[in-house]
Amino acid sequence: MPDVRISSPQGKxxxxxxxxxxxxxxxDSTVVNVALPRIGSDLHTNLAALQWTVNAYMLTLAGLILLGGSLGDHYGRRKIFVLGVVWFAAASLLCGLAPSSGVLIAARALQGVGGALLTPGSLALIQASFHPDDRGRAVGLWSGFGGIGAAVGPxxxxxxxxxxxxxxxFLINVPVALVCAPIAVRHVPESSDGRSHGRFxxxxAVLAALALGLVTYALIEARQGSLVVAVTAVAGVAAGVAFVQVERRSPDPMMPLDIFASRQFTSVNLVTLCVYAAFGGFFFLTALQLQVAVGWTPLGAGTALLPTTVLMLLFSARSGALADRIGPRIPLTVGPLLCAAGMLLMLRVGPGASYVRDVLPAVLVLGVGMVTxxxxxTxxxxxxxxxxxxxxxxxxNNAAAxxxxxIAVAALPLLAGMGPEAxxxxxxxxxxxxxxxxICAGxxxxxxxVAFATVRSLPAGCRHPECRTHGSVTAPPLEGQRAAKLPATAERTPRGG
Incomplete structure (x- = not known):
């Protein structure tokens, strides 16, 4: 049974x-957007390459994040976490030294693999290491500090x-990893799921990543209208169909389809797809708009978006408490409408825009919607x-977001009529x-x-600490792979120190 106390040196x-x-x-899910205009200028590349700079990372991260959690459960959460940290740092070094956009895109894809290994492992280590009496507080602190990091990122x-x-x-990740990995090896106890059978x-995972990759390629390159693009699009859809069939027949599927028998779960994931598609497109394009059209520096563009994450950090707990009293249907109906209003307010932002008069009202309304x-x-x-x-x-849900x-980063420039040099x-x-x-507002x-028509007004019950201090704008907070099965005497097997 895990027995590390949060007040102990090891707990810290x-x-x-x-x-x-x-x-x-x-x-890396947020700060890269701010750097895109300079990357494009220095590497002499077009908009499609900038889209791939963002999407190569998201592609491998989304496609492999469920598999990453399973690997940690079987082989050891600390081992896979440390592997992810080292992998992520090595890929970051390659990103920072990339001589061309092609090398940068490949390195970003490798970064996503590292992210898929370390992201589920970070929370799972907390769940597996701390004494049950301290676990909730530890998760809350982890989430809160992570939220602060997300706020500071841009x-x-x-x-x-x-x-x-x-x-x-990218290079700043290397010294962080040089601190992180040795601490994990020395101070974090190893743990695994004693019931894991080792079948992955x-x-x-390959079909999911392939489907997303092929569809993304087809959307980004669709302006060419070539036969290759059409074939790629069909192949992407075929890979998606094959993924569903594999998951249906596999004895140990990555995504068991019977989980969608819950109407509430299916409905909320449909809402997630809509909401995070709009968020993904917004943050990708707004970082460019504030620099390209408004003429601000990267620092000014990054700071401009800070209120959204600050609002989420300050008020997520109250939003969760409200949903616990009135149920999720109203918040999930009203929240997206507020976000849509914030994005429509961005129509005022263009050359010569004022931060206080034009940008701040839009960002604040968007932030209130996200809090809601x-x-x-989650x-x-x-x-x-x-x-x-x-x-x-x-x-x-995290992978869906x-x-x-x-998909939004791939499709929006096409739908909005952005040319390669826009x-x-x-x-x-x-x-x-x-x-x-x-389009995002729509x-x-x-x-x-969808939320109003399909989500039931049952108490949401935001009792999970990571819901209360959440600051990420790219995906919902990730619950530990086995976090709900507490206490963990049968679930986790500590190994060594």
């Missing part, structure tokens, strides 16, 4: 290394791009399935950005309608 070391590890992956990214250069957005749904919906959404996902499957449900953002022209990018904001309205 465990918190430090898990926060450092998860923060690396979380920061500001830090802008400062690095304006200062030593965009390459340091590798084929399912994110904690209830709590409803966890409450819509049996307790024993809460970790699986959270993993699926990342996949939605991936980010080099303030006028052209501004017009397309406004079109994209209208997707959010669809998400609101």
């Amino acid at each position: 070391w465990i918190l430090l290394t898990t926060v450092l590890g998860s923060s690396m992956a979380m920061l 500001f830090l990214g802008g400062w690095l791009v304006d200062g030593p250069g965009w390459r340091w957005v 749904d590798v084929l399912g 919906l994110v904690a209830p959404l 709590a409803t996902v966890l409450g819509s399935v049996d307790t024993a499957r809460a970790g699986l449900a959270s993993g699926i 990342r996949a939605a953002g991936l 980010y080099r022209s303030a006028a052209a990018f501004n017009d397309a950005f406004h079109q994209a904001m209208i 997707v959010l309205v669809v998400g609101s309608a």
